[in-house]
Amino acid sequence: MADVATAPNAQADARERTGRKRGPKLDAEQLIELFGIPLIVVVGFVAFAIWRNTATLDSVETNALPWNSIWIQLREHVVLTAVGAMITVVIAVPLGIALTRPGLKRAAPVVVGVANAGQAAPAIGLIVLLAIWFGFGFWTAIVALVLYAVLPVLRNTIVGLQAVDPTLVEAGRGIGMSNLMVLRRIELPLALPVIMSGVRTALVLLVGTAALATFINGGGLGGLLNTGITLFRFPVIVAAAVLIALLALLIEWLGQVLELVFRPKGI
Amino acid sequence: MWDFIVERRSQLLINGFNHVYLVFLAVVFATIIAVAIAILVTRLPKLEPVANAVSAIGLTIPSFALIGLLIPVSKIGDGTAIIAVTFYAVLPILRNAVVGLQGVSPTLLESAKGMGMSEFTSLYKVRIPMAWPVILAGIRVSTQMSMGIAAIAAYVLGPGLGTFIFTGLTGYGGANAFNNVFVATVAIIVLALILDLLLIILGRLTISKGIRVA
Incomplete structure (x- = not known):
């Protein structure tokens, strides 16, 4: 449980640090999430659609909830999350690889330590602060989201690569693989499940924090x-909150599916 | 910046205190709730995956959305803030408490029984002390998380330092916008780190000597 000793801040991050076990077979908890979440999302969304089309709303409420603006904000929210996730992976994975190479190895604990402390920053403070520096808008929101989401992917990349059995690396070198080939054929595939679990955490963080992007005109639900x-x-209020929660659940589910899909067959 | 801090020191202190107090109350409630549920789970082990799934799914729900859902129930203000923060604080503690309480070796429980301990005595003399380090790790995660969520709750007029962040946001372009946001954000980070340190000290004092590592 040494892993739980350092306490980071982020909401979704908490889950990953509290010792989830991942065996080769799906346990009951994973099954509940894998099948329960789509059920909640579908039922929730259908209920929302029925409610929206049948409930008697006064003019103010009707004007606040037109379908087309719901779709626009939903799309903005998904775009914020997806762009944020892509940039996060593009930054965090290579950085994590670099920090496990012999030259930079010693810098890894320092980088992770700094990133951990940075995670204690409240999301809303970070977003508003960046907006005051860089101006309001979509890209500032993306910068804040990425800053927030990089840590779990970076940390998991480092941890995943460090956990690769050194004898396997040596065996790879022994059959004449270059450093790059060892990385690509042995280290990365073995570390992939851990990296993907970081990506999933990052996705949950992103979709939640993207709900705050609207404060700086970044769009979203x-x-x-x-x-x-x-x-x-x-x-x-309730309709908006339900839609945000449903989207977050859907993204979390997607993360879980990605995690299962990317699990190499051998392990 | 310094002038800003000096000028508003009393307000900063009050809000800082309220922020920590909100988090403290929420984490205390959360610990009680989480440990109670975890004890229930030790009696009915079939519930374990359900408890774990609930804590995983619960953490997925964005805090801003939950705050929205709570407004009709608990109105704008302190009530919504404390309920929202408590909700999130329960989840990591719950997961850790379940793992910790379930992880106690059955042989130890059998010895406790052999010594004539009732189920209840063995719970609070064996199970809980054995699980305490893991539960405490959950409490630390919860506390850090709660500091950030409490800041968002300020949007619905919850107490604490988040107020300064939203004041800065509203006053965007004004002279003190940056100071408001920056000072509050840094204060939240510093307070979170201090609370974490206090929890480490609490661990030193409360974790049974027999199972302390080093």
Whole structure:
């Protein structure tokens, strides 16, 4: 349990650090998540659609919840999450690889330590602070999201690569593989499950933090929630909150599926 | 910046105190709730995957969304803040408490029984002390997380340092916008680190000597 000793901040991050076991077969918990989540999402969304089309809303509420603006914000939210995730992976995985190579190995604990401490920064503070520096908008939101999501992927890449049995690396060298080939054919495939689990954590962080992007005009479903709170209309508030939660659950489920798909067959 | 801090020191201190107090209360409630559920799970082991799935799924729900869901129930203000923070604080502690309580070796429990301990005595004399380091690790994760969530709760007029962040956001372009946000963010980080340190010390004091590592 040495892993749980250092306490990072992020919401989704907490789950990963508290000792989830991953065997080759799916355990009951994974089954509940794998099948339960799509069920919740489908039922939730159908319920929302029925409610939206049949509920009697006053004009303010109807104006706050038109279908087309719901779709636009949903798309913005997904784009924020997807772009954030891609940039995060492109930065974190190569950096993690670099920090496990002989030359930079000693820097790894320092980088992870700094990143851990940075994770204690409240998401909302970070987003607003960056907006004051770089101006409001989509790309500032992306910078904040990436800063926040890099840590779990970086840490898992380093941990995953470090956990590769050195005798396997030596065996690879012994049959004449170059450093690059050892990395590509042995180290990365073995570390992939751990890296993917970091990516999944990052996805959950991204979709949650993206709800705050609306404060700096970054778009996303947070806007709907914000409108609801400003107008103080419960139907709008609850509808927006439910949509955000459903999207987050769907992204988490996607992360779980990705994790299963990317698990090399041999392990 | 320094002038800003000096000028507003009393407000900063009050909000800083409220922020920590909110997190403290939430984590105390959360610990009680989580350990109680975990004890239930030790009696009904079939519930273990359910408890774990609930804590995993619960952590997925964005805090801003949960705060929205709570507004109709608990209105705008401190109530919503404390419920939201407590909800998230329960989850990591729950997972760790389940792992910790389940992880106690059955031979130890049998010895406890052999010494004539009742189920209840063995719970609080054997199981809980054995699981305490793991539970405490969960409490530390919860505390760090709660500091950030409490900041978001300020948007619905919850107490604490988040107020400064939203003041800065509203006053964007104004002279003190940056100071408001920067000072509050740094203060939250510093307070979170101090709380973590206090929890480490608490661990030193409360983890049974027999199972302390080093």
